[in-house]
Structure formats: structure tokens, C-alpha cells
Amino acid sequence: MKEISELQFAEDVRYAEDHEWVRMEGDTAVVGISDYAQDQLGDIVFVELPAEGDTFAQKDEFGTVESVKAVSELYMPIGGEILAVNENLEEHPELVNSAPYTDGWLIKVKPSDPAQYEALMDRDTYLEMLKGLQE
Amino acid sequence: MAAVAKPPRQCLFVTPGCLEYRRALALQRRIVDARWHGQLDRDVLLLLEHPAVFTLGRRGGRDNLGVSRDFLDQRGIAVVHVERGGDITYHGPGQIVGYPIITLRGSPLSVTDYVTALEEIMIRTAADFGVAAARDPRNRGVWVENCKLGSIGISIRRGISFHGFAFNVNTDLAPFGWINPCGLRGVGATSLERELGAPVCLEAAFDAVSVHLRQVLRMELAPTGIRELEERLQDRHDHL
Numbered sequence: 001m002k003e004i005s006e007l008q009f010a011e012d013v014r015y016a017e018d019h020e021w022v023r024m025e026g027d028t029a030v031v032g033i034s035d036y037a038q039d040q041l042g043d044i045v046f047v048e049l050p051a052e053g054d055t056f057a058q059k060d061e062f063g064t065v066e067s068v069k070a071v072s073e074l075y076m077p078i079g080g081e082i083l084a085v086n087e088n089l090e091e092h093p094e095l096v097n098s099a100p101y102t103d104g105w106l107i108k109v110k111p112s113d114p115a116q117y118e119a120l121m122d123r124d125t126y127l128e129m130l131k132g133l134q135e
Numbered sequence: 136m137a138a139v140a141k142p143p144r145q146c147l148f149v150t151p152g153c154l155e156y157r158r159a160l161a162l163q164r165r166i167v168d169a170r171w172h173g174q175l176d177r178d179v180l181l182l183l184e185h186p187a188v189f190t191l192g193r194r195g196g197r198d199n200l201g202v203s204r205d206f207l208d209q210r211g212i213a214v215v216h217v218e219r220g221g222d223i224t225y226h227g228p229g230q231i232v233g234y235p236i237i238t239l240r241g242s243p244l245s246v247t248d249y250v251t252a253l254e255e256i257m258i259r260t261a262a263d264f265g266v267a268a269a270r271d272p273r274n275r276g277v278w279v280e281n282c283k284l285g286s287i288g289i290s291i292r293r294g295i296s297f298h299g300f301a302f303n304v305n306t307d308l309a310p311f312g313w314i315n316p317c318g319l320r321g322v323g324a325t326s327l328e329r330e331l332g333a334p335v336c337l338e339a340a341f342d343a344v345s346v347h348l349r350q351v352l353r354m355e356l357a358p359t360g361i362r363e364l365e366e367r368l369q370d371r372h373d374h375l
Contacts, residue, residue, distance in 0.1 A: 018294075042247035046194055061292075064193065069275045070246045071193045071220040072291040133240075 004130055007035040010101040014120035016077035017129070018059075021101065022117055029078050029117060032105040033065070033096065036130055041067040044093045049085040049107060056080070058116050062107065065096065074106065078116045084108040141353070144237065145177045148345075148356035149364050156188040156215055156226060159234070162361075163297045165368045166236045171293045175367065180348065180356060181234040182341065185226040187310065189214045192221040192288055199223045199315040212310070219298035221288035223314050229306035229326070229337060231344050233299045235352060240294025250275055250287055253300045256347040257285035260302065263343045266330045274322075277302075282325035283311075304328065304340040 013021040019037035023030045038044065046066040056062050058079040064071050085107050089095060096104040111117060121129065154162075159181065169175040189200065189212065199222055200214065207214065226232060233256075239249060254270050257277045261268040261284060268277040268284050277285040285302040303326035311324035328335045349356055 040245040040247070042245070042250075048193070066193060066220050067246060069220045069250055069287045070289045070291060070296075071218055072246065073293070133242075 002039050004036070004127065007039060008101070009035065009123050009127060011123050013101065014077075014117060014122060015126035016075070016120055018075045018077070020075065020077040022077050022120060023101075024117060027110065028083060029080065029109040029111050030105050031077060031107045031109060032100055033074070034126070035100050038097045038100050038104075041065060041070070041072060043067055044096045047086075047089040047093045047096060047106065049089070050082050052082050052084060054082045055112075056082070058113075065093075076109070077120060078109060078111050079113060080109040080111040082107055083110050141242075143353045143355040146235075146237075146354045146356050147177060147179045147359040147364060149179060149181050149359050149361055150341075151181070151183050151361040153184045153186060153228065154361075156185045156190065156213070159183065159185065159232075160215070160217060162365070162368075163234055163236060166364075167292055167295050167297050169368050170236065170238065170295050178235065178237040178354070179364070180354065181232075181236070182345065182348075183232055183234075184228055184230060184337075185232055187212045187225070187227040189223060189225055189310075189314065190219075191216050191223050192219050193217075193290075195222040200313065201315070202313045206313075217290075217298070219288035219290045221286065224286050224288070224301065225310045225314060225324075226301055227306055227310060229304055229328075231302045231304055231337070231341055233302075233344065233348065234297060235299055235348070235354075236295065236297045237352070238294055239291065239296050246289075246291065246296075249296060250289070252351050253287050253289075254285075256344065256351050257300060257302050259347045259351070260340065260343045261285075261327065261330075264327050264331065264335060264340070266327055279325050279330055282323045284325050284327070284330070302340075302344065304337050305335050 013023040015021050019034045044065050044067050049063045056076045060076050061073045062076050063074045086105050166179050258268050287300045289296050289298045305328040306326050308324050
């Protein structure tokens with residue numbers, strides 16, 4: 001496990017308590033997990049994602065990531081309809097480890113309530129939360 | 136491992152003896168739920184045995200099961216799909232199964248640290264009996280050469296880990312021959328008893344596992360009856 005100072009935290013996303021991030025691209029919310037989360041989980045060997053068209057509320061479980069011997073649930077940082085899932089992860093789940101904010105994205109969502117995005121943490125607030133966890 | 140300065144985890148310690156797999160699974164899920172909703176204010180450690188059963192992890196397929204359904208039905212052995220990581224495994228009498236239902240959120244213990252800690256508990260227990268077990272970084276669990284002595288499979292829901300580990304003390308190893316354990320080919324299973332070539336007292340192994348769980352996971356264990364635990368969980372259902 002790395003020190004927080006060794007991890008990357010994208011500036012152009014907002015973060016949820018469960019370590020998912022959201023990046024707004026026009027009206028579409030792109031969702032992934034943070035560098036901290038992937039480091040905690042270890043090598044990811046499988047990602048299970050929902051179907052396009054499924055709708056979830058904020059904090060609903062939308063899928064799982066399996067790292068070695070451990071299955072962890074993923075939660076919607078923002079409610080809405082699934083517009084797309086990252087199909088590359090089927091063959092290359094390790095992208096979630098190697099490029100958590102870019103090629104390792106998980107889902108694209110049409111937000112049901114854009115205010116939920118505004119209420120998520122910015123980079124500095126998220127970093128403060130992580131430092132609190134480590135104490 | 137980190138967490139040196141933290142106070143130990145307060146943990147209800149429940150040892151129901153031999154508990155049917157699906158009943159234990161339902162109990163685990165209820166504990167996770169109660170823990171998440173704050174109705175249960177501490178972690179729980181279930182330490183038990185299961186009657187014979189095969190379980191398949193989230194991605195496990197029946198292709199690693201080498202015998203027919205009829206064959207298993209005749210022996211009264213069920214096959215259960217579960218949400219844990221890992222592939223197929225066998226549980227049965229003579230195997231110690233540990234389900235620490237603990238919050239990882241807010242703890243400096245990462246998932247990988249936690250899997251390593253579960254291995255450590257089994258390695259130390261084996262050492263107590265004079266058996267040198269080891270890790271294999273490519274295939275988690277504990278091994279004596281290429282035979283598996285202990286397995287791991289966990290699931291994390293809302294920051295709470297459940298499922299756990301299974302350690303063969305004097306288990307009948309024949310059912311492992313009907314599967315590719317953990318989906319691996321060319322490996323076998325072993326037990327403390329097989330490695331020592333002499334009978335091993337299950338209770339002594341049980342005590343050793345408890346000691347190492349307490350030390351490695353820094354737990355303070357409060358023995359609690361299963362009825363008492365179920366009553367605490369029942370209270371919640373009345374309020375729903």
C-alpha cells in the first residue's frame with residue numbers, strides 16, 4: 001500500500017466517500033474509482049458492470065471489482081441511467097489499476113439530479129478525508 | 136502491517152460448532168446489514184465448521200467441478216453460489232472456517248493487507264503444530280509445497296468485509312479430488328493431519344486459530360452465544 005503522497009488525484013473530477021470519482025463531460029457523468037481505491041484493492045482481475053439503460057439511485061450498488069480473492073462492491077456516486085460501460089475492462093481489468101482516471105473508467109451516466117455532482121468532494125476535501133482515515 | 140497504535144477491535148466471538156453453510160451465509164449477511172445500519176456497534180468473528188458443501192465464488196463455474204449433480208445428491212452435498220472472491224472450494228467437518236465480519240473502512244488495513252493477515256493467521260497456526268506452510272504470491276492462500284492447506288475468499292460490502300478463510304485440520308481430503316481447487320489445475324489439498332501423519336485434535340487447532348486471529352488482527356474477543364447474536368439481529372427486523 002502506498003503513501004497518500006505517492007498517489008495521483010485528478011483535479012478535474014469530484015470524489016464520493018466510497019472512493020468513486022465523477023467527471024462531467026457535457027451532460028454526461030463519467031465514473032471510475034480513485035487511485036487510492038485501486039491501491040487498496042490490489043491487482044484487479046475482474047470487473048462486473050451493469051447493462052446500458054439500467055437506472056440506479058445515488059449510493060446503489062452498480063457492479064463489483066474482484067482483486068485477488070476479494071470481491072468489492074461499487075456504488076453510484078451520482079444517480080442516473082447507464083449510458084455506456086467500459087467494455088475494454090472485460091479483457092483488460094488491470095486498466096483500473098494502471099489508469100484509474102482515464103482508460104480505467106467504469107461507466108457513463110446520464111445524471112438524474114445534477115446537484116448531486118456539485119455536492120461531491122473536490123480534490124482537497126477528498127484528500128483531507130483520506131488523511132483522516134490513515135490516522 | 137500498519138495499525139500499531141490503534142486500540143484493538145472489539146469483537147463478538149461466536150463459535151456455534153458445526154453450522155450448515157447456507158444458515159451461516161444468511162447470518163453473515165444479516166450481520167453486515169446490521170453493522171452497516173449501525174444497529175450492531177462492533178465487529179463479529181464467527182469460527183465454525185460446516186457440514187460437507189461445495190461453494191463457488193462470484194466468477195466460479197461448475198466446470199471446475201469434476202463430478203455430477205447426482206453423485207453429489209447421493210452424498211447429500213450441496214453446491215452454493217456466493218458473492219465472495221475466488222473460485223470453487225470445499226468445506227466439511229475437520230476444517231476450521233473463520234468469518235471475521237469487520238469494518239475495513241476507517242481502518243488503515245487495505246484489502247491486500249487483510250488477505251495477507253488471513254494468510255499469516257493460518258501460517259502461524261500450522262507452525263504451532265510443526266508444519267511449515269507458505270504463501271504463493273500468485274495464488275493466495277497457504278500451501279505446503281503445491282498442496283493447499285488453507286483458502287481465502289472475501290467480499291466487501293459498504294466497507295465491511297465478510298466471508299474469510301478455511302483451514303484443513305483433519306478434513307476428509309477426498310472431495311477436493313472432485314474439483315480443481317480455486318480453479319487451479321495440477322494442485323492438491325492437504326491438511327495438518329496429512330502433513331503430520333498423525334491425528335490432530337481439532338479443538339487444539341481451534342484454540343490456536345483463535346489466538347492468532349486475536350494477535351494478527353488485534354482483536355479483543357467477547358465470547359457470545361449464537362442465540363444472543365441472533366436476538367440482537369432480530370431486534371432490528373422488528374423495527375423495519
